[in-house]
Amino acid sequence: MEALPRRQAKYIKEDVEEGRRRESLNMSLDHKSQIFQNLNGAIDEVLLKFGTERVRVRNTVYDTLPVVVHGNANTKEYPTVMVGVFIEQPTPFLSQFFQRLVTLDYPKHKLNVFVHNNEVYHERHIQKFWEENKDVFKSFKVVGPEENLSQGEARNMGMGLCRKDPGCDYYLSMDADVMLTHRQTLKILIEQKQKIIGPLVTRHGKLWSNFWGALSLDGYYARSEDYIDIVQSKRVGVWNIPYMAHIYLIKGEVLRNELKERKHFVLEKLDPDMALCKHARELTNHREKDSPNPETFYMLRVPKVFNSFYYSTLYKSPFPTVCDLGCSPQGYALMNFVVKYTPGRQSYLRPHHDSSTFTINVALNSKGTDFQGGGCRFHRYNCSLDSPRKGWSFMHPGRLTHLHEGLPTTNGTRYIAISFIDP
Missing domain, CATH: 3.90.550.10 (Spore Coat Polysaccharide Biosynthesis Protein SpsA; Chain A)
Known part of the structure; x- marks a missing residue:
């Protein structure tokens, strides 16, 4: 068997003697970072643990909270x-x-x-x-x-x-x-x-x-x-x-x-x-x-x-754009409300998905008589629907596939009733 180099044999001998001295003094290595934590080469092994008035470092490998942290920065500062x-x-x-x-x-x-x-x-x-x-x-x-x-x-x-x-x-x-x-x-x-x-x-x-x-x-x-x-x-x-x-x-x-x-x-x-x-x-x-x-x-x-x-923006005064009509716990339509579109307040609705499986949209007044503009555009299909006749409705998927927007009402006031089915 090949002999160890002289320098390596020296280090081994010193380690053995150091181990005997620690044992005689009832000392042990802090290999679980219960007292000391060195950040050099171990930054991925630590997390910041926030207390009421201070921040502690937690060693995630051994789940310990070292008392002394050695690094190149002040690790107890809160991030900006x-x-x-x-x-x-x-x-x-x-x-x-x-x-x-x-x-x-x-x-x-x-x-x-x-x-x-x-x-x-x-x-x-x-x-x-x-x-x-x-x-x-x-x-x-x-x-x-x-x-x-x-x-x-x-x-x-x-x-x-x-x-x-x-x-x-x-x-x-x-x-x-x-x-x-x-x-x-x-x-x-x-x-x-x-x-x-x-x-x-x-x-x-x-x-x-x-x-x-x-x-x-x-x-x-x-x-x-x-x-x-x-x-x-x-x-x-x-x-x-x-x-x-x-x-x-x-x-x-x-x-x-x-x-x-x-x-x-x-x-x-x-x-x-x-x-x-x-x-x-x-x-x-x-x-x-x-x-x-x-x-x-x-x-x-x-x-x-x-x-x-x-908190939904479907809220009454001081924002009279939408008013809640309530709902029946026995039905499938868990959310029913009226939306008001008018220039100068809420004339349109930006692209969104509804909180429903299906949505029913009912026209409550007439285009050409009560208002101008309006309608609904479905982005995924590049398809726009004109405002339906008063009392008519259309239904479309809510969250599943149909990203859509309410097109601008350019004049007058448009009212629609909305029902969210199976949210």
Whole structure:
């Protein structure tokens, strides 16, 4: 047997003697990082664990909380987050939304806030919030309706603020009609260490949510087998999904390195959220035809944490655009309401999917006599339907295949009755 080199034999002898000395002193190596955690070469083995007043590092391999962390940076600093808030339509409970933002369990000096408001009515609510909290956040920027930005342009602007700031660690995009009922939402999302992730948002008692579980072959909605179990909290955890909307968290480094383009929210025939998701899937080397469920976005559902409610804008005064007619618990139509279209208020409805399996649309007044314009356009089929005669109706799939929009009413007032069947 070949003899060991002299230097290697020396190291082995020193290790053996060191082991004997530790044993004599009743000492052992901290190989599970119960006391010390070295970040060099082990950064993927640690997560930030947020407490009430401080941040701890958790070793995910041994599930330990080391006391001393050795690295090249201050690992106990909270990441800096740019929060983009989007008020694109008349939104009820806006004051409560802002109050939940203030009470979010996260250091406010680490939050930069960008607000895009597209409604003149809400300017007073934003002004009041700013006057009461202007010194709370690290920065607070508002872009109002006078700028005449589209939804896509506004969302590109908010994301761009984080992209251009090297100190922006995360970008959190939130629509103003999302109500976060858990104060540690942001902390828990950051702990997941995903490039793009969002919390599950639902409507109480409904199967509506802010994500798609799968895509069809042509890139539109397809319900996944476990969708209902996830929405009803029968399954909890983190899942990769192809599409999410209304609220999501993106790493700043992803914006600067992978999503470097500045127009991710603008794409023909798609609403802004769908455009972002399609761009992100393509830029991260995922194509729908290769994978019906590409691992680009992640959705988090944990028990008794994200019991968040998405408040519908189907609301009466001070927004008389839509009024609720109620529903019968014995029937299949679980949501029935009237929509009012008129120039200067709500003259059209942007592309969307309904929260239904099928939707029934009934004309309540006459085109040519009561109003001009109107109708419905189905993007996937490039097909437009004129407003039907008074008392006539048409029915179409809701969430399954038919992305559609309400075409502009150019004069007068148009009324339609809507029934969502089997949401």
